[in-house]
Amino acid sequence: MRKLTNDFGNIVADNQNSLSAGVKGPLLMQDYILLEKLAHQNRERIPERTVHAKGSAAYGEMKITADLSAYTKAKVFQKGEVTPLFLRFSTVAGEAGAADAERDVRGFAIKFYTKEGNWDLVGNNTPTFFIRDAYKFPDFIHTQKRDPRTHLRSNNAAWDFWTLCPESLHQVTILMSDRGIPASYRHMHGFGSHTYSFINDKNERFWVKFHFKTMQGIKNLTNEEAANLIAKDRESHQRDLYEAIERKEFPKWKVQLQILAEKDIEKLGFNPFDLTKIWPHKIVPLMDVGEMILNKNVDNYFNEVEQAAFSPSNIVSGIGFSPDKMLQARIFSYPDAQRYRIGTNYHLLPVNRARSEVNTYNVAGAMNFDTYKNGKAYYEPNSYNDSPKEDKSYLEPDLILEGNAQRYKPMDDDFYSQPRALFDLMNEEQKKQLFNNIASSMDGVEEAIINKALNHFEKISPAYADGVKKALNK
Template sequence: MKKLTNDFGNIVADNQNSLTAGPQGPLLIQDYILLEKLAHQNRERIPERTVHAKGSGAYGELRITADISKYTKAKVLQKGEVTPLFLRFSTVAGEIGAADAERDLRGFAIKFYTKEGNWDIVGNNTPVFFVRDPYKFPDFIHTQKRDPKTNLRSANAAWDFWTLCPESLHQVMILMSDRGIPASYRHMHGFGSHTYSLINNENQRFWVKFHFKTQQGIKNLTNAQAESLIAKDRESHQRDLYESIQKGEFPKWTFQIQILAEDEAEKLGFNPFDLTKVWPHHLVPLIEIGEIILNKNVENYFNEVEQSAFSPSNIVPGISFSPDKMLQARIFSYPDAHRYRIGTNYHLLPINRAKSEVNTYNVAGSMNFDTYRNAQAYYEPNSYSDSPKEHKEYLEPDLKIGEKAQRYAPLDEDYYSQPKALFDLMNAQQKDQLFENVAASMDGVDSIVIQRALHHFEKISPCYADGVKKALERLKHAD
């Protein structure tokens, strides 16, 4: 029989009774096992993520089946390459105890353990977002969280913000559509959302968007179906993902990209780096380049899912950034959040650690369990040939930017054409769902905010505004 020990291997003689001064006496502080157990319990939870707090994850592979070497020199994207990955799904607005089947965006974050370091795509299940300037991001998140006075979620706050920031209308329409509640994580698409760049061996830059199309088919829930499911199972998506993989029904997504040459970006007619807009497929077709498959569940949820940390700052040679303002801000904010939430050396945890060689001069910090390998120098530059050195051949091509720094307004105020295009694609049933979902979400919203929303809907389509008005009237009479 195995002997019970504490965290340091000290054998525990009695794990049932505290050490006391007499049978009724007070506790003794020398009972270090008791103190260790209580102290550890106090620290069993790390702060939950500000957003994407509740998640599910699994391991898998990326398989590249097409030759796109003319666009990128990244080894991970070369034909025939197979790369291990970890994918974390999540809800966005809810806390760690939120129900899986709530109307919300879903996070779609992938960590690729490539031969050249970790490459992270921190995406969602939608191709756009609510805001395009990070200045607005903290305020937007506040509207999705609890009112600090009532500690309740506020539909009025959400709609007040959305209607005062009409760039949100595109994402709001997707959120309120039939796709606002995926039936499971397996039955939804994933998107990198941002514009990134690919760089080839000739040091040419191409703008790129990443898409992951579910091979299981799109399946969604209505409000009524979701309410019924949540009443029985708050972990429906977690359960579905875990059990599907356990049964060998491995979920797959087709990996596709959109490519624009650096000098072709103008053909879109709008800012290609605007996170609230999509690149129309008739202008920039999808190119299929491979697939991802999830084929292994985690062994320890806390270690592997809760402590997993993703950031768009994790890139590899041949893949890089763009002038997307939201992407630029996330490059800072994500690693900063991880250092606060998990610790300075979160990158050393097995789930986050690169499988490729790592050579750095970063030292010390809380919970640093790494082996220091720089024998002759702990600084750079240094005189020793066996110490890590910079490699200028990995410099990226020049990026042309404006010469004046100021707080520029958006390049356009076209908030309505892409939501109109999406609305026109919907069939009658989808439109009816949209009207009912929007009306239901406006419960408790001030009339001035509702009227502002209807004014925006009218600009998208008179049918949109009229449909929501009628849905609101039906709800009013039902009450």
């Protein structure tokens, strides 16, 4: 029989009865097992993520089948390379107790444990987002969360923001379409969403977008189907993913890339780093480069899913950033959120820890359980050969920037052509769902805000506006 211990290996003689002065008490302060259990329980919940709070995850791997050496020197993208990974799915707006089958964007965050360190690709199940400047992000998220007075979610706040920020119309159209409620995490696509850099061994830069296309097929829920499902099972996506992997029905995604040479950036005709826009496939075709599979469930949800920490700041040689304003801000905000939520040494937790060699001078801070191996020097620069040094061969090529420092309003105010192209691709049934979903989401929205939305829809397409009007009985 295995003996019960406390967290430090001390054997527990009695785990049923607290230590007291006599049968009727009171309790004694020297009952350190009681104090430890109560204190630990008080700390069993770390601060909830402000977004992407409700999540599910699994382990797997990505295999590259195409020769990408002309575009990137990153080992993770060399032909034949198999990289272990951890993929966390999530809803975005809801709290940890939210239902899985709500209408919401889904997070699609991947941690690749590469031979050169961890690479985190933090995306969604949509190729676009609501805003293109992180200056608006806290305010946008406030509209998706609870009113501090009523503590209720507010359709009025959401639509007020969207109608005042028309760059959101593309993403709103996706969210309100038939794809706004995936039937499961296995039956939806994933996207890196942002534009990133690829850098090859000649130090040439390419711009790249990452796509993960489900091989299970797209499946979605209507509002009515989702409501019926939520009434029976609030953890439907978590259950589906876990049970599918336990049955060895391992979900797979086709890995595809869009790659554009740095010199060809003007071909797009708009800012390529605008997160509210896609790169048209006719201009930048999709390339099939590999396959991703999930094949192992976690052993401890809290340790692995809840404490998983992702950040786009985690990149490897051959992959870099872009001038995307949203990406630039996330490079700061994500690791800062993790330091607050989990602690300064969150990178040492097993789910977050790199599987490659790590040499750092960051050796202190709460809960640091790493082995100290820096030799004589605990600082840099230093004069000792046994201590880690910088390697300038890993510097990226110059990124040419120009302009005066100012709070620039984006030059591009075309908020309507890409939503129009998406709307025109929809069949009649999909358009009907779009109209009805928008009408449902406008319950309780002020008339003036509804009229602003209708004016925007009119600019996308008169048929778009007419369809929403009919759904609203206007």
